[in-house]
Amino acid sequence: MSTRDVTTQTFQSDVLEASKPVVVDFWAAWCGPCRMVSPILDQIADEHGDKLEVVKVNVDENPQLAAQYQITSIPALKVFQGGEVVQSIIGAKPKAALEADLAAFIG
Structure with a gap:
């Protein structure tokens, strides 16, 4: 189960209404x-x-989402839970650092 692309059209159902936490990678x-x-x-x-x-x-294909979530530098990771942003991670990090940042959700 690897990552999948989300667009402005699918963001509501795929991210905001998801039953479990969703890490959104804003990229280009x-x-x-x-x-x-x-x-x-x-x-x-x-x-x-x-x-x-x-x-x-x-972010190039979905500029309105990037603007809505104030993405000013990429990569930017936003963790959504219950339709709200509960954590932001900016910049590239090694796997161990990302897992540490996400420990509350994967621990």
Whole structure:
């Protein structure tokens, strides 16, 4: 169960109405650090998919979502629970650091 893409049209149902926490990766194809984080997020999704979901939002294709959630630098990870942002993680990090940041949701 790796990551999947979410768009403005599917954000409400896929993220805001999700039954478990959702990590949203705001990224862009031209962003080097985004490409470094992507396989790490795939691993976290595969290993912890029973506890949380990991989805991706391309900021170039969904600028209104990026603006709505005040994304000013990427990669930006936002953890949603119950339709609200409960945690923000900015920048590329190694897997251990990301897992530590997400420990409250995957622990």
